[in-house]
Amino acid sequence: MTRARRTRIEVVVEAAFRGEVCALLEAEGASGWTVVRGAQGYGAHGVREEAGLSGVFENVIVLTVVGAERAERILGRLDAALADAHAVVLVSEVEVLRPGKF
Amino acid sequence: MDSLFAAALTNLTSPMVLCFGLGVAAGAARSDLEVPEPIARGLSIYLMLAIGLKGGAGLAEAPALAPVIPALGVAVASSLLMPVVAWILLRRVFGVGDPTAAAVAAHYGSVSVVTFAAATGFLGARGVPFEQHLVAMLALMETPAILTGLGLAGAGRPDPARRRELLREILVNGSVVLLLGGMVVGFLSGPKGFADVKPFFVEPFRGALCLFLLDMGLLVARRVRRGVLGPRLVAFGLTMPVLGAAWGLVAARGLGLSVGGGTLLGVLCASASYIAVPAAMRLALPKADPAVYVTLALGVTFPLNVTVGIPLIHAAAAAFLGAP
Numbered sequence: 001m002t003r004a005r006r007t008r009i010e011v012v013v014e015a016a017f018r019g020e021v022c023a024l025l026e027a028e029g030a031s032g033w034t035v036v037r038g039a040q041g042y043g044a045h046g047v048r049e050e051a052g053l054s055g056v057f058e059n060v061i062v063l064t065v066v067g068a069e070r071a072e073r074i075l076g077r078l079d080a081a082l083a084d085a086h087a088v089v090l091v092s093e094v095e096v097l098r099p100g101k102f
Numbered sequence: 103m104d105s106l107f108a109a110a111l112t113n114l115t116s117p118m119v120l121c122f123g124l125g126v127a128a129g130a131a132r133s134d135l136e137v138p139e140p141i142a143r144g145l146s147i148y149l150m151l152a153i154g155l156k157g158g159a160g161l162a163e164a165p166a167l168a169p170v171i172p173a174l175g176v177a178v179a180s181s182l183l184m185p186v187v188a189w190i191l192l193r194r195v196f197g198v199g200d201p202t203a204a205a206v207a208a209h210y211g212s213v214s215v216v217t218f219a220a221a222t223g224f225l226g227a228r229g230v231p232f233e234q235h236l237v238a239m240l241a242l243m244e245t246p247a248i249l250t251g252l253g254l255a256g257a258g259r260p261d262p263a264r265r266r267e268l269l270r271e272i273l274v275n276g277s278v279v280l281l282l283g284g285m286v287v288g289f290l291s292g293p294k295g296f297a298d299v300k301p302f303f304v305e306p307f308r309g310a311l312c313l314f315l316l317d318m319g320l321l322v323a324r325r326v327r328r329g330v331l332g333p334r335l336v337a338f339g340l341t342m343p344v345l346g347a348a349w350g351l352v353a354a355r356g357l358g359l360s361v362g363g364g365t366l367l368g369v370l371c372a373s374a375s376y377i378a379v380p381a382a383m384r385l386a387l388p389k390a391d392p393a394v395y396v397t398l399a400l401g402v403t404f405p406l407n408v409t410v411g412i413p414l415i416h417a418a419a420a421a422f423l424g425a426p
Contacts, residue, residue, distance in 0.1 A: 016384040019267050038139070046328060046393075053139075053146060054380040056392045084388030 004099035007071035011062040011078065012039060013087040014048075015055035021062045024081055028074045031102055033064040045086045059086075065094065065102050109413040118223055121312040122408055125319020130327070137317035145314045146377075149219050150277055152303040152310075154284020157237025159296035162289045169358070170235040176353050177239035180371060181246040184349070185211035188342055189254045196334040198394075201255040205383040205390035208251025209399045210342050212375035213243045215277055216311075216318060217407045221369040223308050224412050225362050232362030236370075241281035243370055245272040248382045255387050264385055271382045278378075318404070326401040328393070335394060339402030343372035347415045351422050364419035365412075372415060373407055374399035 011021055018035060025033050039059040040049040048059045066074065071091070078089055096102055113119060128135045137145075161167070185207035192203040218240050225232055249272065288296055296303075331339075350371030354364035376399040384392055 014384065016381055020264065020385075053142065053377045054396065056380040056384050056396055 001097065002099060003095050003097060005068075006065050006094055006096050006099065006102050007068050008063070008065045008092045008094045009071060009074060009078075010090040010092075011082075011087060012041075012059055012090075013062065013082065013085055015058040015060050017082065017085040017087065018060050018062065020081055021078070024077050025062070025064055025074065028066075028070060028077065030064045030066050030070065030074065033062055036061040036063070043086075043088070065096060067102065109417055110410050113224060113413040114409060116224070116227065117312050118220055118308060118315050119409055122315040122319045122322075122405070125316040125321075126323045126405070127319075129320040129323025136320060137313070142314065142317045145310055145317075146215075146277075147280060148303075148310055149307070149314060150215055150280040151284045152307050153215070153219060153222070153237055153240070154281045155288040155296060155299065155303055157234045157281075158285035158288020159291070159293050160234030160288075161238075161285065162292045164234065169233075170238065173233075173235055173239055173357050173359075174242055176357060177242040177370075178246050180349070180353065181211045181213075181243040182250050183211070184346060184371065185247050185250040185254060187345065188338075191342065191345075192338060196338045198335065198338070201387045201390040202394050204251050204255035205387045206338075206395045206398060207254055208247045208383060209374045209376070209379045209395050210346065210403075211243075211247025211250055212245065212379045213240060213370045214373035214375060214399070214404060214407070215240065215244075215281075215377075216314060217369055217373040217404060217412075218366065219307075219311055220315070220408050221366055221412045221415075223311055224416065225365060226308070230362040230365070230416075231360065232366050233359060236359075236363055236366045237281060237285055239367065240370060241278050241285070244278050244281075244375065244378055245275055245382075247375070248272055248379060248386070251379075251383060252386050255390070268382060268386055271378070271385075275378050315408070318400075322401050322405060325397050328397075331394065331397055331402070335398055336402055339398045340406060342374070343403050343406060343411060346371035346373075347411070347418070351415075351419055354419065355423055359423065361416075361419050361423050364423040365416040368415040368419055369407065369412055372403075372411055374403045376400040376404065 013021055022033060037060050039061050041059065048057060188210040189203055189207035192198040192206055347368040350368035351364055354367045359367060376396055380392060380396050383390060383395060
């Protein structure tokens with residue numbers, strides 16, 4: 001059983017910017033990501049829960065796990081891309097099983 | 103005048119408007135009632151495809167397609183130009199600054215499919231016919247206003263990734279695809295083909311609309327509770343539909359539309375988008391305040407149109423376009 005250290009990036013972002021975040025991850029060569037829709041909560045922009053078909057008041061969580069160097073590049077680009085978006089970006093060191101996947 | 107109020111009153115007691123009221127009341131009372139999002143999405147797909155199919159099948163029966171071309175031109179021009187009027191009003195009269203003014207303006211150039219559906223329900227219940235190419239006008243009015251909104255805000259050229267996303271939103275937005283695609287399907291399959299699917303797409307239409315409006319009522323109540331709109335913005339949300347409806351009726355007269363067609367064009371021009379345009383504006387003008395533009399379109403203009411707007415516009419169309 002092989003375990004290894006990787007960097008986990010979690011972006012809680014308004015649904016409108018989901019496409020942009022995923023495109024950025026793809027461009028930086030992330031081997032995969034997971035989008036969790038319908039994330040509800042409260043923060044600087046008030047209650048975030050109503051879906052209302054436009055998705056303007058809805059959040060999603062985009063989750064990816066990558067190597068440390070790639071993570072730095074992704075974070076640099078995310079910082080610029082999300083300048084105008086309502087978003088929270090969490091970064092953590094994690095251990096993964098089957099490291100070849102990341 | 104009596105009949106005008108009678109028409110407005112009958113509309114208020116239609117199941118569709120009452121369901122909308124029920125949703126508003128439940129939302130205001132903080133009931134835990136909610137229409138699950140996938141169902142609301144499914145209902146909106148059903149409504150748009152039904153509108154498109156019926157429009158296409160109707161068009162296949164139309165004696166001539168020549169009057170359709172200028173109507174489509176008017177639709178695109180209205181969507182492109184109405185935001186300019188809205189923007190001038192917002193800035194000069196109502197004191198709203200950019201980029202929010204530009205974003206709000208874009209919403210008022212675009213249209214609300216549900217308001218259109220409610221208006222066709224209103225006309226259907228009264229046996230008032232309308233030209234089927236109004237459906238194509240509806241589809242073509244959805245997104246051009248987004249371009250005007252961008253121009254008004256002086257947004258310049260967004261970066262390539264965002265531009266692609268916006269272009270996709272304008273050209274192949276889900277509602278445009280469903281409405282225009284539905285029309286093509288309806289047109290190619292003709293009245294005979296349409297008869298096959300009629301039991302699913304025509305009879306349950308107003309019932310489905312009741313469910314959808316129930317959800318809209320819930321959304322409106324929640325949005326109004328959370329969005330803060332000053333009196334100036336509310337005044338704009340009530341004024342712009344009147345100007346839009348007036349323009350729609352003038353255009354309808356120019357196009358030689360019937361009373362039913364004129365009512366629908368008036369309703370289209372009076373309505374504001376709260377699905378397609380908010381999503382586009384959030385990307386294109388991220389500094390504009392969505393709590394203002396969504397609340398205004400959804401919380402002020404939409405209820406106004408669905409309750410008293412449609413019957414009043416219909417009465418005005420009958421007076422302005424009806425046989426002398």
